[in-house]
Amino acid sequence: MLLQQATWQEVDEYLTRSKGLIVPIGSTEQHGPMGLIGTDALCPEVIAHRVSADAGILVGPTISVGMAQHHLGFSGSITLRPTTLIAVIKDYVLSLARNGFERFYFLNGHGGNIATIGAAFSEIYAERSLQRGSNQPGIMCKNQNWFTLPSAQRISKEQFGDREGSHATPSEISITQYAYPEAIKSMSEDKADAAPRSFTDAEDYRSLFPDGRIEADSFLASPEVGKEIVDACSKEVIASFNAFLAQD
Ligand code: NI
Numbered sequence: 001m002l003l004q005q006a007t008w009q010e011v012d013e014y015l016t017r018s019k020g021l022i023v024p025i026g027s028t029e030q031h032g033p034m035g036l037i038g039t040d041a042l043c044p045e046v047i048a049h050r051v052s053a054d055a056g057i058l059v060g061p062t063i064s065v066g067m068a069q070h071h072l073g074f075s076g077s078i079t080l081r082p083t084t085l086i087a088v089i090k091d092y093v094l095s096l097a098r099n100g101f102e103r104f105y106f107l108n109g110h111g112g113n114i115a116t117i118g119a120a121f122s123e124i125y126a127e128r129s130l131q132r133g134s135n136q137p138g139i140m141c142k143n144q145n146w147f148t149l150p151s152a153q154r155i156s157k158e159q160f161g162d163r164e165g166s167h168a169t170p171s172e173i174s175i176t177q178y179a180y181p182e183a184i185k186s187m188s189e190d191k192a193d194a195a196p197r198s199f200t201d202a203e204d205y206r207s208l209f210p211d212g213r214i215e216a217d218s219f220l221a222s223p224e225v226g227k228e229i230v231d232a233c234s235k236e237v238i239a240s241f242n243a244f245l246a247q248d
Helices: 008-017 039-055 082-098 111-129 150-163 170-179 202-208 223-246
Strands: 020-025 103-108 140-145
Touching: 020 039, 020 082, 020 223, 039 103, 039 170, 039 223, 082 103, 082 111, 103 111, 103 223, 111 140, 140 223, 150 170, 150 223, 170 223
Parallel strands: 020 103, 103 140
Antiparallel strands: none
């Protein structure tokens, strides 16, 4: 069930069966010459929607804009500063907690969000931890990056090896090609340059990686590999979500 396509009565009924939901979270940022700007939000959303269809797990609206300051040198990129993203995550979770949700499983598609998601969870827990006489957080949150799921790592290694890179990767582009075949783009098969050093902020990023990719040979992507990743990752997310719900 997708929250956006449910009624409040259906959500009430779901709450009698489960107190948990999945929240896809990503980013809106350049993904090189052939990657869609929405890639990091679309990938976890596609996997989460499959999970919902296969296992009846509730999926909330995707948080599609994340922490992408270092991509702002490229047109179309949007960022929330860390404090804004923390506030968005906190209000999202506490709104749903008010009516009974207790377990929030974030399925993340953007490495740049990880630190801020962790800080947001601490802020959410602090609401209760700092109350007098309460030492038991009533809400539990978990972050799972789809790209660190064992099956995503296995398929990436088998299909792309060291040409996967770390931004505008053929794996993530494969998922969007599978889900949105009408939006498939092409590019010249230029091998991505090795990263000479880590970057600081937007201008430095663009000067180091002029076409936006980081060590990723995006042109190796295919819808077939995208399907393989979505099929495998959705199964793992169902198991990992159920284990999270069963956790004390
Ligand atoms: Ni990405």
